[in-house]
Amino acid sequence: MYLHDLFYFMILISQLNIVESNCSHLELCTCDINEVICDANYGNQTEHINFSLFTSLPSVDSYYFRNFNEIPAYAFQNLTFLSNHAITIHLINVKVIRSNALSTSMIIPDKSTISINIELSTNASSITLQSNAFNGIKINRLRFFNINNFNGRPIFDTNCFGENLQIGQLIFEQSGITGFSTAAQKSTTVKYLRIHACPAFTQLTSKSLPSFLSTTESLEISNTGLQLINAYTFQSESLVLKELIIRDNSNFQMFSSNIVDGVLKHLEKLDLSNNPIDALVENYDWSAYSYAKHLVLKQQQIDLFLKTKILNTLKHLRVIDFSEGFIQEDNKDFIQNYFPDMPHLLSLNVSNANFTENMIANLLGRLSNSINQTVTISLLGHTLHDRDFCLFYKIFQKTSNLLQLELDETHECNCIVDLFYNDKNESVAIDVTLKEPICLLNNTRARCDIPSQSIISKCPIDKPNPSGPGTNGNYGLAVALIGVGVTILMILIASGSVIAYRRRRGDRRSTVIDMEKPIENPLTVIMAQRSHVSH
Template identity: 45%
Template sequence: MMLPLTLLIFVLISQFDSIQSSCQKNPLCRYNGHLMTITCNSKFAQNNITLPTPDISCFPPVNTYVFLNFEQIQAYTFYNLTFPANETFTIKLLNVSTIESDTFSETISLPNSSQLSIEIGEAGTVTDITIKPNAFNQIKIHRLHFLNLNTFNGHSTFDTNAFGNNLQIDVLLFDQCNLTSFSNLSSNTTVNKLILRNSPSFTQLTSKTVPSFLPTIKSLEISTTGLQSIDAHTFQAWSLILEEFILTNNSNLESFPPAIVDGVLMKLNKVDISDNSIKMVDANYDWLPYSYTKDLALKNQQLDLFLRSNMLKMLPFLQKIDLSGGYLGDDDENLFKSFFPNLTNLTSLDISYTNLTETMIIDVLTKLSQTTTRFVDIYLRGQHLTDENFCSYFTVYKNAPSLLNLFLDQSHPCNCIVELFYRDTVPETRINNSMSHPACLLDSSRQRCNIQAQISVSNCQIGAQKPDTSDGDNDLGDYAFGAVVAGVVVVLLVMLSLGYGVYQIRRRRNTVLTMEQPVENPQTAIVEERLSV
C-alpha cells in the first residue's frame, strides 16, 4: 500500500519539478494548479526590464490565462497551447496597450466542444488600447468583452477592421467604454449578440455608424447609455435576421424614434423598451415593422403613450406582455377597453405595480376571458381585488373557467375573489414561489367564502355571457363579413336554380316516345264527336 502511494507522490513531485525547470526561462508567469490559472505580469521582471510577451506553452493546460501590464500582446502568443475538449477557457488582458495582428487566430487550436472567452480591460482602470487589423481572425469566440476602455486606436470609434475573415463571436459586449460609433468597414465577421452597456458617450445611432456585421446580429441590446436618438431608416429589415431588440434604461431617450426600420422584421421575437425616459410617442406610429413580436416589455414606462398609438393592435402575435411598474398619465377609465385588443395568442400578462384602477383590471380580464382558449398567467402583484366587484370577477371566471391564472401578492387577503379563482387549491408551481399566491391559502383553518351566497348577496346575473369578439373598431369588418355571407347564399341559390333547369332540359331530351299507341289529336276527337250527333 505504501509503495503505490510513494510512487504517486514521486511522480507528482517530478512533474512539478519538470514544470519549474522547463519554465525557468519564463520569469514573468506564475502557475496555480489549484485555481487552474496562469498569470503573467510584466512587473514580475527584475530591475523593471521590459520584456516581450512570454512563451507559456511550457505550462500545463489551465482554464484562465491572465496578462497584466504589457505594452503589447504579440502575434501567435497562444500558439501551441493545449485546450482540452469539453472545457471553458478565458483569456484576460488587463492594462494592455496593443494587440497585434493574428494574436487571436486560427493558430489557436480549440476543440468544437470547448468555449473561449476573451476579456480586455478591467473595471478599476481606464485603458487606451490599440488593436491592429485582423487581431481577431478565423477563430470562434464565445464571448468578447471590452471593459472600461477610453479609446480604440486613439478614437472613440471602434474600428471593425480589427475583425478579420471567418470570425465568429457569440456575444460581443462593450461595457463602460467611451464608445460613440462603429466604423462600418466590410469584414466577414458573424456576431450573434451585440451589447452596448453603461456607455454614456453613445448618444446616437445612424445607418452610417452601425457596425458592418449588423446583418448577422440576432440580438441587439443598447442599455444604460447616453442614447438620445436613432435616425430614420437606420435598419433595413430585408437585410436583417434580428430576433431581439432591447432598448432599456436610456435616461436621455425622451421620444421613441419613428421610422427607424424600413420593412418588416420577419424574425423578430422580443422587443424590450423598458426603463427609458420616453415622454412622447406619435399617436400614428407605424408598428408594422415589429408586427411579428411575441414578447413585449414596457416596464416602468408611461403606458398610455404606447396604448394610444395602437401598439398592441399592431402586434397580433403577442404571447407575453410585461407592463409591470408602468403608469398612466391620465385617468381615462376606458383606456384599456378601447386600446387593449383581442390577443388570442397571449399566455402571460404582467400588470404588477401599475396605477391601473380596478375597473381597468376588470376590463382587461373581461377581454381575455371572452377570447382566450388557452391558459393565461396574469401577474397582479401590488394590486388589490375587492369583493365590491365580485359580479364582474364572477363573469370573468364563468367565461373562462380555470383558464386565467392570477398571481397575487403574498399579503393579499383570501376574500371571495381569491377563493373563486384559486378554488381552494394552490398549484405546486405556486407553492415553490411564495410571492406567487396569497399566503392565507395555505391556512386550512381560515374562514372560507361561500361563493353561492356571495352570488346571491351581490345579485350577480349568472346567465351565459355572450363573448365580445370585436375590438370596437372592427364594426365595418363585421358588416363586410355579413355581406359576404349573404352574397355567397345568393350565388348558391342561383347556381341551384340553373342546375335544376339544366337537369329538366336534359330529362326531356332523354325521353323516348313509342308509337305503339299513337298520340291522339284532341281536335280530331272533337270533330268525330260532333259528326256522330
C-alpha cells in the same frame, strides 16, 4: 470507504503538485488548480514587459495576462486547453494586440468554449487592435471593458476582425465608444451585440452601424447617452434581428416611427423599457415591428403607447410586460378602447403599475372574451378585494380556469383568491415559478364558500361555478340530474299521451261508429220507423 476517499485525495494532491511544478520555473506566473495569473510587474519590468510565448502553462479554466505591452501573433499556440470546459482569457492593461494574436493557432477542443475579456484599469484607457487580431476562431464572449479609445479613436474599427470569425456575444461596457467603422467587409458573424453603460454613445445612424450587424440576432443599447436614432438607420431587408432592446437610456426621449426602413420580419422581441419617451405621434406606424411576439414597456407611460394602437398592430403578441408602468389618463373606457382581442397571448405583466382594481377587472374581462389557452396575469403589488367579488366571479365563469393569476405572497386568502386558486385542475399547467399567497399552504384555514359569497354579493348567476375549494362539489351534479329528470319526465308524459290516444282509438273501433264505413244519416232512420208504425 476510507481507502476509496484516500485514493481520490492523493489524486487531488498530485494534480496540485503538477500545477505548481508547471509554474515553478516561470518568474511572471502563479498557478492554482483553477487559474493562471501572469503579470509583467512580477519580475524586472524593463526585462519582462513584453509578452513571452509561454510553453508550459497548465490547463485551467481562467488565464489572466496583465500589464504586458503587447500580445504578439500566435501568442497562445502552445497552450493546451481543457476539454468540455468554459475557458476565459483575461487581457488586462494590454496596450497592443497584434495581428493573429487570437487566431486559428489556438487549438480549442470541440466541446469547449472560449471567452475573451479585455479591460483597462489605468487612466490611459486606450488600446491598439491591429487588423485580423481576432481571426478564424469561434469566441463565445468577447468583452471590452473600460476602454475609451480604439486605435486612438472612440470609433471601433471592425478591421481587427478577420475572416471566418464567429462571436456569440460582443460587449462594450463602460467604454467611450461612439460608433463603428464600416470600411471593412469581412465574413465575421456576431450573434449578440450589447452596448452598455457607454455615456459617449449618443447617436445611432446607418453609417455608425457595424458591417457585421447583418448577422446579428440581438441588439441591445442600454444605459448609454443615446439621444437620437436617425431615420432609416435599420435597413430591414439586410437584417435578421430577433431582438431589439433599447432601454434605460436617460436621454432617449424621442422614438421616431421611421428608424426602420421596411419590416423586421424576424423580430420576436421589442424592449423599450425605462426610456423617458414623452411623445409619440397619434398615428404612429408600428408595422416595422408587427412580427414581434414579446413586447416590454417596463417603467413607461403605458397610455402614451396604447393610444397609438400598438396592440392592434402587433397582432402576434404572446408576452406583454407593462410592469412598473403608469397611466395618466383617467378614463373608465380606457381598457375597452385600447386593449383589442389577443388570442395568442400567454402572459401579461402589470405588476406595480398604477392600474386601479376596477381597471384590472375590466382588463381580465376583456381578455376573457378571446383567450383559448392558459394566460398568466402578473398582479404583484395589487390587492383584490371581496367588495369586487361579482366582477371577478363573472370573469371566472367565462374563463374556466384559463386565467392564472400571480399575486404577492402576502396577499390575503379572500374569496377572490379562493376562486382563482381553486386547487387547479390537473389538466391545467401550473407555472411553479409564479408567486402566490403563502396562506394557500395553510390546509387548516377556513376557505371561502363561493355560492354563499355570490349570494351575499348579489352576483347574477349565469351558470354554475366549477367545483373547487369552498364550493359544493355536488351542486353541478344536482343541476345535471335535475335536467336529466325533467327530460325523462317529458318523455314519460309524451309516451302516456300516445298510449291514451291508442286506447281511445281502440274503444271507438268497438262501437257503432266505424271510421272505415260511412256514417248513416239519423234522419233517415227516424223516417223509416214512422213509416213502419203507420202500416
